[in-house]
Amino acid sequence: MSAERSVVAPVGGLLEEQPDTMAHRSPIxxxxxxxxxxxxxxxxxxxxFQPEQQPRIDLLFVPPxxxxxxxxxxxxxxMSEFVQPVPAGVPQPPRCELMLRLPADWPMDEHKxxxxxxxxxxxxxxxxxxMxxxxxxxxxxxxxxxxxxxxxxxTEGTGLCGFLIVLPVCFEEGQDVVSTPAGPVALFSALPIHASELRLALERGAGVLLERLLAANVDDVIELTRAPVDAPAG
Structure with missing residues (x-):
């Protein structure tokens, strides 16, 4: 079953930190x-972004x-500092982090x-x-x-207007779970999708949408101009 959430993305307040200065971070x-x-x-x-706000969330960038x-x-x-209230019987760790992938030519300088x-x-x-x-x-x-x-x-020039949470495609089986002193942490990907794909997931289930995305060779690298998987061919 697909579950919708409502969030507002933050703007402004950019802080840069070098990854090699993270010795002060938690063991997780x-x-x-x-x-x-x-x-x-x-x-x-x-x-x-907005590092003064809580919970503090940093974004790590791994080059191509x-x-x-x-x-x-x-x-x-x-994100994994928080223990999510995952319902009993759902086979996922209560701690997780989120990922996404950008094309290699995505503008990465601080101004952009x-x-x-x-x-x-x-x-x-x-x-x-x-969230x-x-x-x-x-x-x-x-x-x-x-x-x-x-x-x-x-943004302008794209029909992407929502996210589907999926397992990362860049990891082999088992690599999407991190062993930490506080227990396992799952890694999930946030895949941008179209309005029609959101409707498909809500009406027929996220599994149906995921099958169509896989059949169309859509992975979790953002492609602003990709067509919806339920669009007519040609």
């Missing part, structure tokens, strides 16, 4: 950082590599990261990571989050 965050470094390569940037299939990987750091057209994935990843603690809820695979009601495109 250090374990996540070590896991990403071992699987995808060491992060080269760490940004935080063979392991990441040539994409920039962005992963939250700090404050412009809405290029920064919206990062603002939204931050908002999604804060469980702020709303006393949980996120997991199959959940959908629209950009408003009705959903509005994230």
């Amino acid at each position: 965050s250090r374990a996540v950082l070590d896991h990403l470094s071992a699987r995808l390569g060491p992060p080269t940037l760490c940004y935080s 590599s063979e392991a990441s299939e040539g994409a920039v990987t962005v992963c939250t750091l700090g 990261l404050t412009e809405r057209h290029t920064a919206w994935p990062l603002h939204w990843l931050t908002a999604l990571a804060r 469980p603690q702020r709303l006393a809820t949980w996120v997991g695979p199959g959940h959908t989050i629209p950009n408003g009601d009705p959903p509005q495109p994230f």
Whole structure:
């Protein structure tokens, strides 16, 4: 079953920190950082939008590599400090972090990261990571989050207007769970989707949407101009 959430993405307040200065972070965050470094390569940037707000969420940037299939990987750091109220019987750890992947040519300089057209994935990843603690809820695979009601495109030149939470495609089986001193931390991907895909997930289930996305070779690298998977061919 697909579950919708409503969030507002933050704007402004960009703070940069070098990943190699993170010795002061919690054992959970250090374990996540070590896991990403071992699987995808060491992060080269760490940004935080509105770092004065709680919970503090940082974004780790891992540059393109063979392991990441040539994409920039962005992963939250700090979300897993919160134990989500995952319902009994749901087979996922209560702690998680979120990821998304950007094309290798996505503008990454600090000026561009404050412009809405290029920064919206990062603002939204931050908002999604804060959502469980702020709303006393949980996120997991199959959940959908629209950009408003009705959903509005994230930026000009795209029809993408919501997210589907999925398992990361850049990890082999078992690599999407991090062992930490506080227990396992799951890694999930936030995949941008269209309004018609949001409707499909709500009406027929996220599994049906995911099957169509996989059949169309859609992965979790953001592609602003991709067509909806339920659009007519040709």
